[in-house]
Amino acid sequence: MEEQIWAVRPDWPKVTGGVNCRGQHDPADSRSGLNISYHVGDDPQRVAANRERVLTSMAAEGWPVVCAEQVHGNHVAIVRRVDFESLRPCPAGLCCLQTDGLVTQEARLVLNLTFADCVPILLYCPQPLTVGLLHAGWRSTAAQIARTGIQVMCSLGARASDVEAIIGPAICAQCYEVGAEVIAAVAHLPGAAQLLASGPANRVDLPELNRLTLLDCGLREEAIEKSELCTLCGEVPFFSYRASGPDRGLQGAFIAITKH
Numbered sequence: 636m637e638e639q640i641w642a643v644r645p646d647w648p649k650v651t652g653g654v655n656c657r658g659q660h661d662p663a664d665s666r667s668g669l670n671i672s673y674h675v676g677d678d679p680q681r682v683a684a685n686r687e688r689v690l691t692s693m694a695a696e697g698w699p700v701v702c703a704e705q706v707h708g709n710h711v712a713i714v715r716r717v718d719f720e721s722l723r724p725c726p727a728g729l730c731c732l733q734t735d736g737l738v739t740q741e742a743r744l745v746l747n748l749t750f751a752d753c754v755p756i757l758l759y760c761p762q763p764l765t766v767g768l769l770h771a772g773w774r775s776t777a778a779q780i781a782r783t784g785i786q787v788m789c790s791l792g793a794r795a796s797d798v799e800a801i802i803g804p805a806i807c808a809q810c811y812e813v814g815a816e817v818i819a820a821v822a823h824l825p826g827a828a829q830l831l832a833s834g835p836a837n838r839v840d841l842p843e844l845n846r847l848t849l850l851d852c853g854l855r856e857e858a859i860e861k862s863e864l865c866t867l868c869g870e871v872p873f874f875s876y877r878a879s880g881p882d883r884g885l886q887g888a889f890i891a892i893t894k895h
């Protein structure tokens with residue numbers, strides 16, 4: 636049987652990508668499986684092979700890959716080939732510094748972010764054809780990176796009511812016990828007061844908070860798909876910070892426009 640690569644794949648026209656799962660792995664090795672990060676102490680050759688498998692599965696072999704430093708902020712960068720010289724070369728391709736979100740309208744250019752419990756968000760607008768990726772841990776969720784992502788897409792001609800979103804596998808509310816500082820940081824978000832009151836104390840539902848923010852930005856309810864997969868407690872294996880601490884692999888979210 637072919638090993639599973641993808642946990643989530645969008646079926647948006649002229650778009651390829653998804654969020655990969657960990658796949659087959661050795662439970663004794665917290666980096667084994669489809670780790671796609673060069674920055675977690677994994678064997679670079681193993682990472683390169685994993686990335687190759689993912690890009691091949693996307694039919695995106697040889698396309699430039701742009702990733703981001705991922706600093707738990709809310710900056711969303713517009714990615715264009717003409718700006719490539721301003722990006723930092725990295726083992727994966729090119730890196731946008733101080734950035735947790737990427738948006739592009741250019742074809743055959745792969746956007747890529749990495750995750751272990753934080754929320755991956757894939758964005759798509761059919762006209763003008765625009766795609767984006769966001770990395771939403773609690774700090775970026777509190778800073779409304781989802782809203783910034785929509786604003787950046789709208790600055791390129793998209794309308795929020797046309798944008799579709801996939802909220803990918805992330806840590807679920809049951810697994811995400813947090814301290815008072817996290818509760819305080821997200822309490823102001825749209826719908827947060829009701830959500831926090833309805834759930835167990837000291838638990839935060841990051842995927843749902845991002846969904847509520849996207850709705851508040853004007854996305855239609857039916858245009859937002861939320862994965863029910865949890866990166867910690869689900870049956871599909873993922874890399875998880877809560878499960879393994881900092882010494883573990885990362886799964887990736889990828890998105891690219893195939894053609895205009």
Ligand SMILES: [Zn+2]
Nearest residue numbers: 807810865868
């Ligand atoms: Zn869970």
